Amino acid sequence: MIINVPGNVTASDVSNLRDLVDKDWGDEGWDQQVASILVDYLESLRKNNGSNAEWLTASIALQILGIALIAVTAVLIMAHVG
Numbered sequence: 268m269i270i271n272v273p274g275n276v277t278a279s280d281v282s283n284l285r286d287l288v289d290k291d292w293g294d295e296g297w298d299q300q301v302a303s304i305l306v307d308y309l310e311s312l313r314k315n316n317g318s319n320a321e322w323l324t325a326s327i328a329l330q331i332l333g334i335a336l337i338a339v340t341a342v343l344i345m346a347h348v349g
Contacts, residue, residue, distance in 0.1 A: 281310040 288302045 281306060281313060284309070 284306045285303075288299060288306050
């Protein structure tokens with residue numbers, strides 16, 4: 268069972284949220300500023316999550332490659348000794 272493979276999620280598009288905050292917000296007060304900050308925060312979290320998922324995928328692939336190379340090395344040692 269593979270646990271650490273990143274999965275697909277359904278999420279809102281940050282650019283659409285930013286457009287809503289910037290253009291379609293009726294209130295020019297504190298609420299809009301907070302919403303704008305939260306959209307920026309959400310965007311940074313998504314970028315960071317995407318980067319972490321790529322690193323995780325690469326590390327899992329390299330671990331699998333390392334295990335395969337160790338197995339090949341063990342087989343070659345046993346063939347050479349025997």
